[in-house]
Amino acid sequence: MGLFSFFREAGEKLFGTGEAKAAEEVAKKDPTPVNLDAANKAAAKAIADYVAKMGLTAEGLTIGFDAASSTVIVQGMAESKEIKEKILLCCGNVKGVETVQDQLGVIAAPETEPDPVFYTVVSGDTLSKIAKEQYGNANAYMKIFEANKPMLSHPDKIYPGQSLRIPA
Numbered sequence: 160m161g162l163f164s165f166f167r168e169a170g171e172k173l174f175g176t177g178e179a180k181a182a183e184e185v186a187k188k189d190p191t192p193v194n195l196d197a198a199n200k201a202a203a204k205a206i207a208d209y210v211a212k213m214g215l216t217a218e219g220l221t222i223g224f225d226a227a228s229s230t231v232i233v234q235g236m237a238e239s240k241e242i243k244e245k246i247l248l249c250c251g252n253v254k255g256v257e258t259v260q261d262q263l264g265v266i267a268a269p270e271t272e273p274d275p276v277f278y279t280v281v282s283g284d285t286l287s288k289i290a291k292e293q294y295g296n297a298n299a300y301m302k303i304f305e306a307n308k309p310m311l312s313h314p315d316k317i318y319p320g321q322s323l324r325i326p327a
Contacts, residue, residue, distance in 0.1 A: 161261050162258055162259070162260055162261070163247060163251055163259045163261060163277070163322075164257065164258055165251035165252065165256055165257060165258070165259065165320075165322055166257075166279070166320035167229055167254070167255060167256065167257040168254060168320065169252070169254065169318065169319065169320025169321060170251075170252040170253045170254040170255075170256065170320065170321065171209060171252060171253050171254060172254045173202075173205040173206060173209055173253050173254070173255075174202055174205060174253075174254070174255050195226065195227075198226060199223070199224045199225060199226055200224075202224040202226065202255075203222050203223050203224040203231075206222050206224060206231060206249075206250055206253055206256075207220070207222040209249060209253065210222065210246055210249045210250065213245070213249055213309045213310060214309055215242060215245050215246050215249060215309075216242075217235040217237040217238070217242065217243070217246060217263060218235055218236040218237075218238075218266065219234070219235040219236060220233075220234070220235035220246070220263075221233075221234045221235060222234075222250065224256075228257070228258065229255060229256055229257035230256075230257065230258040230259070230260055231250040231251065231253075231256050231258070231259045231260065232259075232260045232262060233246060233247060233250055233259060233260065233261060233262060233263045234262040234263060235263055235264070236263070236264045236265070236266050237263055237264070237265050237266065238265075238266050238267070239265060239266075239267065240275070241306075241324075243261075243263050243264075243265050244275050244324050245307075245310065245324070246263060247259050247261055247263065248277075248307070248310060248322055248323075248324060249310060251322055252310065252321055252322055273327045275324060275325075276293070276324075276325040276326075276327070277322050277323065277324060277325065278293070278322070278323045278325050279321070279322050279323075280317050280318060280319055280320065280321045280322075280323065281319055282319045284317065284319070285300070285315070285317070286300035286301075286303050286304055286314050286315075286317065287300045289323070289325070290302065290303055293325050300314060301314070302326060303323060303324075303325060303326070306323075306324045306325070306326045307323050307324055311323075
């Protein structure tokens with residue numbers, strides 16, 4: 160449980176379309192609590208739909224959004240630490256999200272599992288370069304790629320500001 164920081168201007172563009180965009184435009188014109196609440200709920204739904212599209216689930220998974228602080232609040236119980244980390248990264252790697260508040264538990268968490276290492280991609284990075292830095296072997300890039308599926312669809316498709324899981 161904790162707070163994770165992300166680059167607000169990097170990530171999947173979920174808020175510029177559909178219900179999230181419509182609710183955001185109404186809230187900008189008339190920022191009453193009712194309209195702000197509707198915009199937050201639409202943004203939370205867009206993020207939840209994105210997590211579901213990635214095939215990531217958790218028991219009682221609820222996702223909330225607070226536009227005032229650009230924070231996603233994630234609650235529920237994930238089946239494993241790996242799934243928990245992937246859900247948190249999905250929520251954070253969204254353009255417009257600055258912080259993810261982790262209130263997500265793990266159903267069966269082994270005591271010996273090491274804490275996750277997260278890496279933020281910078282301009283010029285490749286998975287091979289990251290693997291060389293993290294493991295001392297550029298050919299270990301597939302380990303990073305596999306750890307970030309389904310968010311990564313191809314080893315060459317990473318972008319600056321994106322956060323990645325680096326397995327031990």
